[in-house]
Amino acid sequence: MEELLTVKKLCKDGILKDISFDVKIREMVAIMGPSGSGKSTLLYQVSGMDRADSGEVWIDGTEICALSEDERAKLRLSRMGFVFQQMNMLKNLNLLDNILLPASRLNRGKVPRKELESRARRLMGKMGIEALAQRRITEVSGGQLQRACICRSMINQPKILFADEPTGALNQSTAQEVMAEFTRLNQEGTTILMVTHDSKVAAKCGRILYLLDGRIQGEFSPTGAMGEKEREAAVSRWLAGMGW
Amino acid sequence: MKARILWNELKGGPLLAVTTWLFMAVSAFMFALTCFLAIGLLGSVDTLMEAAKTPDFLQMHAGEIDEAALARFTEQREQVLSFQTLRFLNLENSAMVLGEHSLADNTQDNGVCVQSEQFDYLVDLENHVIEEVRSGEIYVPVCYRQMFGLSVGETVQIGEAEFTIAGFLRDSQMNAMMASSKRFLVSDADYELLKSAGSEEYLIEFLLREDADGNAFATAYTDAGLPTNGPAITKPLIRMMNALSDGLMILVILLVSVVLLLISMLCIRFTLLTQLEADQKEIGMLKAIGMPKEEIRNLYFLKFLALSGLGAVCGLVLAFASKGALTAQMQELYGPSENGWWGFLAAFAGAALTEGILLLSVRRTLKRTEKLSAVEALTGQPRGSKQRPLPSPQYLIVALVITLGMFLMILPQNILSTISSPRFVTYMGIGDGEIRLDLRQTEDIAGKTEQLKKLLAQEEMVDRFAALQTLSCRAVLPDGTYSAMQVEQGDHTVFPVSYAKGAAPKAKNEIALSYLCAEELGLSVGDTLLLLTEEAPQEYTVCGIYSDITNGGKTAKAAFLPGGGTPMWSVFYVSLKEGVPKEQWLLTWTQRLSDSGIRARAVDIQEYVTDTYGQTIQEIRMAAWAAVLAAALVMFVVVVLFTRLLVAQDRNEISLRKALGFTLRDIKGLYFLRFLPVLLAGILAGILSGNLLGEQLAGIFLKTLGAMGFRFRIDGKAVCGWIPAVAVVTVFCGVLLGLLEVKHIRAYECCMGKE
Structure with a gap:
């Protein structure tokens, strides 16, 4: 498989130290580690939200560390999707408009709103929230809101989806539902890199990177043949071995 | 999409939107009105002067x-x-x-x-x-x-x-x-x-x-x-005299406009910064998903653009609706202006300029969104820099608004009290006396002057007097040519005019020049001037410069003129002993002079001020009261907004205090205590700036109208009495209204972790 994201010798403010790894197309990778290990900081650097002190980050053949802020913004808009723990959305827009926001910017004047809207509704339909299109963000549950965030992240058909603790603010059953959506997206071909604290969430990923004190301490791939329970147990054992 | 965001934004925060619009509309209104009045006045004066074919040079002669x-x-x-x-x-x-x-x-x-x-x-x-x-x-x-x-x-x-x-x-x-x-x-x-x-x-x-x-x-x-x-007058001086009376009212409105614009800028910046701080996470999210910074800035800017457009239209409509009341006097005296369209255009330009300045300040403030990185905005933590991502100026802005509000109230009051004071005439070339006697258009002025001097010297009720005779002289210019000059001879130290530079002439070879005269001759204090009198050329040293709009404005004052010559007219300044009734004395003396065959006009200088500047004073008084109202309203709105914001920020803390047993009164008291230093600082800074900076500012404008070396006559009762009281009451009421929400905060909210 071809690499979609390649990180080489990345350093940032002493929090990240000489980090190198890669993510292949269609892969779903989890980054785990204790609080303060640098997980979120790593995500901000590889997605171009922040600029690393040194090292290289290649996404889909483009080295983003050398790009200007505006160029990185364009790249995020067209090739990346984001899902945050806090489900950040514009409070003055309804769910549909929030989902359409990145699309209306990227396709300004090129694609009619109707077409974008039907794309958004299809995504919402898949996530089971189509009926909530006109609701304000304060009128839906946390799980529904996080699904809407996933729809927003997918509206521009990104090459890679970054998720920062996407189930951190959800209860267990909602978290499972949301993770099912991530798995489905991955199976449909979306590459995903997510930061998580939850070993059950990580167990659904193809590969887990363990971060400690700003360095990657280990890597684990639960084999595909195992059942869900066995995968979770295997991940827990591995994490225990890493000192989790 | 932008229109949708804009509409929802306006719907979501109507109070902030209305306040912003109000500031924009009031600023546009004031500037549009100033431009309209100024162009209208100049236009009316010019139209009248054209219709009447005003002479370019005019010499009065008895x-x-x-x-x-x-x-x-x-x-x-x-x-x-x-x-x-x-x-x-x-x-x-x-x-x-x-x-x-x-x-x-x-x-x-x-x-x-x-x-x-x-x-x-x-x-x-x-x-x-x-x-x-x-x-x-x-x-x-x-x-x-x-x-x-x-x-x-x-x-x-x-x-x-x-x-x-x-x-x-x-x-x-x-x-x-x-x-x-x-x-x-x-x-x-x-x-x-x-x-x-x-x-x-x-x-x-x-x-x-x-x-x-x-x-x-x-x-x-x-x-x-x-x-x-008799005096000689040129056309520019006639135009200046015509423009001066209403010009002063326009000057006050202009000063008020400038201060209001400053306040509007501060308040709009304040509300915007507050909003940016509240929206930090949203801005971070927009950045994270790849929205260009220009786009994010425009999302906010669009709202202000819409509000400023609406503000400009409302301001203009209000200006056109209210101009009638303010132009009534102008129209009465000078008639309609032929350049009416220019007035409208100037008003449009004034409103556009105001909104332009406000929008420019909004854009500058919005630049802050660019400095904030997506990560900083999302986490709320500054990375690498020590500065807070969006510092909130809060109390400083309230103190500044109180300062400007005080300035706005004090400045017109000071101008009013200065112009109403009998001393104001000393900036116009008239001595600082109680009564003025003029000997003009009569035979043998020199003889009658001596006669009047004797009469006054014998009069018991007179405390002191000075006789000043004006003679026509010629000054020799550096290129050898001559310039005509009216020189007033006598003791100028008894009832001095206001000197912008230097002092009144005392020594034999000293001369003081009017501002216009000094400008024309290119002379300053310390320079020498050769004067041709009836006897022989005499060298004088310029000892002072004063402003004068009487007798054509180009005058000089000397203690002695060799040879005397024939005076064109004489002026006596008189002050009476304490307790002497002025009116009665004037009546008796008018009769006495008439009996002695002296045709002299006796005038109470205080009355002269009322007659000459009465209309102007009335207009400025109107503008001054409008300024007090406007300032109080602005202070009130800002304080209410600011207090509401504080309460919203402190909601959790207020809830906790309630849970701990603080009464509503205790909590409100805390906020009043917090406002006290802000209020005191604002009042103090307002008094200082209104008196010192205001004097400089008014001086600059009055200089263009011919009055030099202008000093404020500070109205103590207003400046240290009722104006600060108005500020205190306004701020108190504003805080009280802003604190209404405190009542609705429940003691258990903090336990629920509600923000």
């Missing part, structure tokens, strides 16, 4: 004139387009009764004349030249219409003669109350009938080519030895 010599002088000069001599019959004010109002107390030189033949016409209220005046009819200066509520058909009594008011007239050169003479128009036959009742003087008038130098012409006129027994 005594005989040699028409042939004047004609010869005119023929030799190419720059003269036309020349004429007009007669003006100076009447005793006590002999004149308009309707039921006697002019006995009036401080103006009132008199009659007939319509001019070639130029300097007296025009009717439509600005048409009054062609025919029938016998028994009279046209009255328009300023008296408003002053005495006169109407056509009423009678005017002049001595024994009775006239019917046929209409009202505008006089392009004597229209302003600051011009000290007023011309009534009668028929030729009536003029001849009245002749014995007054003293006649001449107005020798010239119309010059457009490219002619009025000042050079004035010098040539004096050098030619032509009649000069």
Whole structure:
């Protein structure tokens, strides 16, 4: 498989130290580690939200560390999707408009709103929230809101989806539902890199990177043949071995 | 999508949107009004001066004139387009009764004349030249219409003669109350009938080519030895006198506009910063998903653009709706302005400029969103930099708004008290006395001056007096040419005018120059000046510079003039002993002078101020009260908003205090305590800036109008009394209203972790 994201010798403010790894197309990778290990900081650097002190980050053949802020913004808009723990959305827009926001910017004047809207509704339909299109963000549950965030992240058909603790603010059953959506997206071909604290969430990923004190301490791939329970147990054992 | 965001944004926060709109509308209103009034005033004055064909140079003269010599002088000069001599019959004010109002107390030189033949016409209220005046009819200066509520058909009594008011007239050169003479128009036959009742003087008038130098012409006129027994005036000075009375009101409105604009900028910046801080996470999210910074900035900017457009339209509509009340006086005195469209255009430009400035400040504030990285915004933590991502200026802004509000209230009050004070005339070239006696248009001025000096010296009720005689001299310019100059000789230290630089002349070789005179001669304090008197050339050192708009503005003051010469007129300044009733003394002395055969006009200077600047004072008073209202309203709105914001921020803390057992009164008390230093600092800074900076600011504007070295007469009662009280009450009420929400915060909210 071809690499979609390649990180080489990345350093940032002493929090990240000489980090190198890669993510292949269609892969779903989890980054785990204790609080303060640098997980979120790593995500901000590889997605171009922040600029690393040194090292290289290649996404889909483009080295983003050398790009200007505006160029990185364009790249995020067209090739990346984001899902945050806090489900950040514009409070003055309804769910549909929030989902359409990145699309209306990227396709300004090129694609009619109707077409974008039907794309958004299809995504919402898949996530089971189509009926909530006109609701304000304060009128839906946390799980529904996080699904809407996933729809927003997918509206521009990104090459890679970054998720920062996407189930951190959800209860267990909602978290499972949301993770099912991530798995489905991955199976449909979306590459995903997510930061998580939850070993059950990580167990659904193809590969887990363990971060400690700003360095990657280990890597684990639960084999595909195992059942869900066995995968979770295997991940827990591995994490225990890493000192989790 | 942008329209959707904008609409939802306005719907979501109507209070902030309305406040922002209000500030934008008020700023646009004030600037549009200032531009409209200024252009309207200049336009009206110019239209009137054009309709009346105002002369370029005018010499008043009491005594005989040699028409042939004047004609010869005119023929030799190419720059003269036309020349004429007009007669003006100076009447005793006590002999004149308009309707039921006697002019006995009036401080103006009132008199009659007939319509001019070639130029300097007296025009009717439509600005048409009054062609025919029938016998028994009279046209009255328009300023008296408003002053005495006169109407056509009423009678005017002049001595024994009775006239019917046929209409009202505008006089392009004597229209302003600051011009000290007023011309009534009668028929030729009536003029001849009245002749014995007054003293006649001449107005020798010239119309010059457009490219002619009025000042050079004035010098040539004096050098030619032509009649000069009276003041000489040029067209620019007439325009200035016309513009000055209403100009002062416009000046106050302009100053208020500038301060209001500053306040608006501060408040809009404040509300925007507050919003940006609240929206930090949203901004971070937009950045994270790849929205370009320009796009994010525009999302906010669009709202302000829409509000400013709405504000400008409302401001303009309000300005056009309210201009009527403020232009009523202007229209009455000067008639309609021909450049009406320019006024509208200027108002548009004023409103556009205001909104432009406000939007520019909004854009600058929005730049902050660019400095904030996506990560900083999302986490709320600054990375790498020590600065907070979006610092909230909060209390500083409230203190600044209180300062500016105080400034806004104090400045017009100070201007008002300065202009109302008898000392204000000292900036206009009039001495600091209680009573002024003028000896003009009479025979043997030198002899009568001596006679009056003796009479005053014997008078027990007089505390002190000074006699000043004005003589015509010529100054030698560096290039060897001459310039005509009216030099006032006498002791100038007794009742001094205000000196912008230096002091009054004391020594034999000292001379003080008026600002206009010093400008023309290019002289400053310490320079020397060669003066040609009747005896011999004499060198003088310039010891002081003062502003003067009397007698043509180009005057000088000296303690001694060699040889004396023949004075053109004399002025006495008198102050009475304490307890002497001024009015009664004036009445007795008018009679006594008349019995002694001295034709002198006695004026109470305080009354002169009221007569001359009465209208201006009234207009400024109106503007000053409007400023107090506007300032109080702005302070109130800002304090209410700020307090509401504080309460919203402190919701959790307030809830906790309630949970711990604090009463509503305790919590409110805490906020009042927090506001106290802000209020005190604002009041103190406002008093200081209003008095010091305000004086500088008003001085700059007044200098352009001819008054130099302007000093505020601070109205202590207002500045340290009721104005701070208004500020305290306003802020108190604002805090009280802003704290209403505290009542609705529940004690258990903090336990639920609700923000």
